[in-house]
Amino acid sequence: MQQLYKYFPLxxxxxxxLWTLAPIKDACILEYGPAGTTHYAVEGLMQLNTELxxxxxxxxxxxxxxxxxxxxxxxxxxxxIDQQYKPPVIFVLASTISSVVGIDILSxxxxxxxxxxxxxxCFTGGGFRGDYTHGIQEVLxxxxxxxxxxxxxxxxxxxxxxxxxxxCFNFASDIQEIQNIMSEGFGCxxxxxxxAKTSVTEIEEASKAEFNLVIRSEGIDCAxxxxxxxxxxxAAGAPYGVHGTYKWIKTIESAFSIKANDIFxxxxxxxxxxxxxxxxxxAFIYENLTGILSGNLDFVLDILPLLRNExxxxxxxxxxxxxxxxxxxxxxxQLKEKVLFNCDEEEKNQMIKEANPSLLVGDGVLLELGxxxxxxxxxxxxxxxxxxxxxxxxxxxxxNGAIYLTEVLLNQxxxxxxxxxxxx
Amino acid sequence: MAEFQILESLNRVSKINTxxxxxxxxxxxxxxxxCPLFGVALTAGYIxxxxxxxxxxxxxxxxxxxxxxxxxxxxxxxxDNFLSFAVNQDDVVFGCHxxxxxxxxxxDQQYRPKAILLVTTCILEVIGEDLKALIYSVKExxxxxxxxxxxxxxxxxxxxxxxxxxxxxxxxxxxxxxxxERTINLLGHRYNGAEETELVKLLQxxxxxxxxxxxxxxxxxxxxTSPSAALNIVTDFTALTLAEKIEKKFGTPYVYFDKYLxxxxxxQGYLAVAEKLGLNLSSEIKHMKEQAVKAQEKYxxxxxxxxxxxxxxxxxxFEFCGFLTGLGMKPILIQARxxxxxxxxxxxxxxxxxxxxxxxxxxxxxxxxxxxGQLSPDFYIGHENPMLLMEKGIVQVVLDGVAKKLxxxxxxxxxxxxxxxxxxxxxxxxxxxxxxxxx
Numbered sequence: 001m002q003q004l005y006k007y008f009p010l011x012x013x014x015x016x017x018l019w020t021l022a023p024i025k026d027a028c029i030l031e032y033g034p035a036g037t038t039h040y041a042v043e044g045l046m047q048l049n050t051e052l053x054x055x056x057x058x059x060x061x062x063x064x065x066x067x068x069x070x071x072x073x074x075x076x077x078x079x080x081i082d083q084q085y086k087p088p089v090i091f092v093l094a095s096t097i098s099s100v101v102g103i104d105i106l107s108x109x110x111x112x113x114x115x116x117x118x119x120x121x122c123f124t125g126g127g128f129r130g131d132y133t134h135g136i137q138e139v140l141x142x143x144x145x146x147x148x149x150x151x152x153x154x155x156x157x158x159x160x161x162x163x164x165x166x167x168c169f170n171f172a173s174d175i176q177e178i179q180n181i182m183s184e185g186f187g188c189x190x191x192x193x194x195x196a197k198t199s200v201t202e203i204e205e206a207s208k209a210e211f212n213l214v215i216r217s218e219g220i221d222c223a224x225x226x227x228x229x230x231x232x233x234x235a236a237g238a239p240y241g242v243h244g245t246y247k248w249i250k251t252i253e254s255a256f257s258i259k260a261n262d263i264f265x266x267x268x269x270x271x272x273x274x275x276x277x278x279x280x281x282x283a284f285i286y287e288n289l290t291g292i293l294s295g296n297l298d299f300v301l302d303i304l305p306l307l308r309n310e311x312x313x314x315x316x317x318x319x320x321x322x323x324x325x326x327x328x329x330x331x332x333x334q335l336k337e338k339v340l341f342n343c344d345e346e347e348k349n350q351m352i353k354e355a356n357p358s359l360l361v362g363d364g365v366l367l368e369l370g371x372x373x374x375x376x377x378x379x380x381x382x383x384x385x386x387x388x389x390x391x392x393x394x395x396x397x398x399x400n401g402a403i404y405l406t407e408v409l410l411n412q413x414x415x416x417x418x419x420x421x422x423x424x
Numbered sequence: 425m426a427e428f429q430i431l432e433s434l435n436r437v438s439k440i441n442t443x444x445x446x447x448x449x450x451x452x453x454x455x456x457x458x459c460p461l462f463g464v465a466l467t468a469g470y471i472x473x474x475x476x477x478x479x480x481x482x483x484x485x486x487x488x489x490x491x492x493x494x495x496x497x498x499x500x501x502x503x504d505n506f507l508s509f510a511v512n513q514d515d516v517v518f519g520c521h522x523x524x525x526x527x528x529x530x531x532d533q534q535y536r537p538k539a540i541l542l543v544t545t546c547i548l549e550v551i552g553e554d555l556k557a558l559i560y561s562v563k564e565x566x567x568x569x570x571x572x573x574x575x576x577x578x579x580x581x582x583x584x585x586x587x588x589x590x591x592x593x594x595x596x597x598x599x600x601x602x603x604x605e606r607t608i609n610l611l612g613h614r615y616n617g618a619e620e621t622e623l624v625k626l627l628q629x630x631x632x633x634x635x636x637x638x639x640x641x642x643x644x645x646x647x648x649t650s651p652s653a654a655l656n657i658v659t660d661f662t663a664l665t666l667a668e669k670i671e672k673k674f675g676t677p678y679v680y681f682d683k684y685l686x687x688x689x690x691x692q693g694y695l696a697v698a699e700k701l702g703l704n705l706s707s708e709i710k711h712m713k714e715q716a717v718k719a720q721e722k723y724x725x726x727x728x729x730x731x732x733x734x735x736x737x738x739x740x741x742f743e744f745c746g747f748l749t750g751l752g753m754k755p756i757l758i759q760a761r762x763x764x765x766x767x768x769x770x771x772x773x774x775x776x777x778x779x780x781x782x783x784x785x786x787x788x789x790x791x792x793x794x795x796x797g798q799l800s801p802d803f804y805i806g807h808e809n810p811m812l813l814m815e816k817g818i819v820q821v822v823l824d825g826v827a828k829k830l831x832x833x834x835x836x837x838x839x840x841x842x843x844x845x846x847x848x849x850x851x852x853x854x855x856x857x858x859x860x861x862x863x
Contacts, residue, residue, distance in 0.1 A: 004530065005489075005509075007489065008508075009482040009485050012482040015486070034546055034578055035455075035457045035458075035787070036457065036458050036460075038455060038456045039455045039456045039462075040487035043490075043491070047490055058454070058456040059453070060457075062578050063579060076451050077451040080452055084450070084452075096483070096546070101550060127481050128512070384490075384493055385497060386494055
């Protein structure tokens with residue numbers, strides 16, 4: 001098992017928890033641990049092209065807390081936040097240190113709950129419970145369990161997105177694209193997003209929505225809870241490519257018994273198809289364009305048909321940037337050889353060397369490891385060189401996502417003509 | 425004015441006798457101070473031939489790496505020389521001595537570094553993993569020299585110890601050398617372009633040579649031979665321990681010449697350097713001081729009476745505030761990390777100018793943000809959300825670039841930046857450009 005890294009270790013569950021809570025406006029997060037970890041996390045958000053929307057605090061911690069197991073600092077700080085800011089909820093996070101020395105923040109908060117108005121919700125993982133996907137799943141599930149309230153009313157034609165989180169490289173544009181598809185194609189309005197673009201109030205009122213769209217596996221349990229508690233149906237999957245987006249639209253039609261605007265979608269699909277044809281035409285003159293893909297499990301499985309079937313790229317290897325907990329999607333039999341979970345840097349180097357692809361579609365580290373590979377498209381984090389994403393109309397999802405990726409890849413072809421091998 | 429009750433929990437300058445007298449504005453801190461690991465990242469990235477191995481959680485090493493890569497991309501002469509050993513649950517329970525030993529050997533063989541800096545983080549210190557013993561057991565198996573820096577944050581309040589300890593560890597890489605007359609090292613200067621500073625330009629004009637700048641222009645070989653310098657000039661207080669250790673071990677004298685603003689202090693620093701090097705620089709120093717006095721008179725007219733909150737600069741907090749107070753400016757609140765060398769003197773200077781501002785611990789801006797409107801300072805000196813300050817009509821001044829300077833140019837640039845910021849803010853308020861002056 002890899003423990004030595006030149007680049008980035010696998011982000012921990014604690015990081016996933018923070019990444020999922022940080023964009024929730026009006027949420028109050030209190031970290032019980034060394035201040036430096038909190039400061040680092042705040043700065044780390046910049047790499048994810050987002051900013052802190054929640055209120056985030058640290059208690060800091062000293063030797064007395066560790067040696068004597070003195071947790072008074074935690075209580076005093078909770079009390080202060082409760083009185084000063086009157087938040088509806090305080091999310092209390094264990095740090096690695098408080099977890100390792102065995103400070104039971106769950107019991108502390110349970111005992112202390114009667115003394116504060118805010119609901120206290122603890123995340124006790126501390127960084128050793130799993131990777132970041134575990135943390136994301138934990139938060140999404142707890143939001144459904146403990147924050148979403150019984151609806152006073154249902155708002156017709158509204159939906160929630162579950163599983164758009166700031167660890168997704170292109171979350172802002174993809175949310176925008178789903179909104180476009182749903183409003184133009186179905187006349188539906190977005191209620192809230194779990195959790196890249198939301199507030200505590202919106203999450204509390206998420207039960208007012210008519211249905212849920214789950215776009216990553218980590219959100220399935222969240223959707224199931226909302227289905228059982230508030231009778232909100234859900235559909236899982238994400239729209240990539242022309243065929244994939246059509247399939248997704250049909251799923252929504254049948255899952256929620258709503259009719260799509262076929263004319264609108266047909267026009268969109270036709271436009272995307274024309275552009276894909278341009279790419280295929282341009283790519284045809286080159287000998288066997290091969291690629292390596294990386295990202296989180298749902299992303300790579302969902303985007304693969306676009307790359308492989310619609311762009312005719314031969315994807316040799318697929319790196320999933322986290323562990324396989326067996327809870328997510330099933331890997332199709334024909335892909336089992338290609339899909340590799342949580343590879344270390346040496347393995348990736350070796351496979352890049354063996355495959356010698358013409359194209360890398362993946363995270364910043366993959367692009368760095370394969371710096372010599374001519375065509376490169378960043379579609380996932382880690383965002384090693386802090387690529388800035390502020391314009392919210394460059395999606396990977398939907399028909400427009402197919403068009404945008406076509407444009408990016410056409411430019412990559414154009415820029416690397418000398419390095420690519422032409423057919424003979 | 426109930427909001428001001430929060431300030432009453434703080435001590436004023438007149439009540440600050442020990443570091444414990446510097447109180448937090450609140451128990452809940454945002455964003456919190458950086459930890460010593462960040463201090464190591466700020467320092468070790470400059471050293472050619474060195475590889476740093478951060479031994480800690482995924483989180484500590486991930487964010488450190490992110491910072492290192494980002495800084496390398498934006499700073500000339502920096503390399504990405506940080507590696508991570510991410511500890512897992514098994515390591516916490518059973519220790520990781522053997523695995524670490526293998527890792528060190530692997531790094532030695534793969535990267536062929538001249539030295540490896542082992543960096544322990546909070547978790548390693550909590551479980552008591554003995555890296556000193558590790559170094560002892562592995563040092564014969566590797567060609568690289570091994571040094572250790574501990575960065576647990578639960579024993580301190582900022583990243584400063586990380587800088588100090590990294591610099592201090594470098595003495596272990598030094599060897600006895602024949603001393604070269606009129607050769608100096610700069611200790612503690614963490615910025616490129618030391619040759620462009622007023623101090624170095626003056627010394628070079630008189631034939632003095634820089635052997636090395638620790639850490640910003642150095643390599644393992646230059647560190648090894650750094651005792652060949654006739655004098656060490658400490659340009660940042662974080663290198664004082666290193667200077668003392670070098671003096672004790674190799675007999676190299678040192679002069680402490682920080683990024684002062686006080687003109688007399690700068691003059692004394694110059695005179696001390698000249699004396700140690702056996703140079704007569706009286707006329708040059710006199711001329712430079714006269715120029716600085718003229719600049720002071722010019723800017724004082726613009727700045728007198730203006731109030732400020734001091735948040736964070738790379739300069740000495742209390743020395744800086746003492747100088748501005750001497751210009752007739754009014755400090756409302758000073759955010760400080762800790763008490764450092766000579767701070768008692770600097771605190772006294774503020775009081776002598778008839779001011780007694782509040783003092784709070786740094787890196788806790790959340791409770792302060794609610795008070796900006798009422799405190800209504802003219803200036804906010806340091807990092808903050810620019811939009812928030814702009815809404816409150818406060819001129820923000822960030823002085824990161826001033827840290828690259830040494831000598832009378834430091835106060836002159838600070839005063840110029842403050843004055844320029846006032847003008848730019850007025851321009852911005854009338855529909856112009858950016859309000860914050862960044863130097």
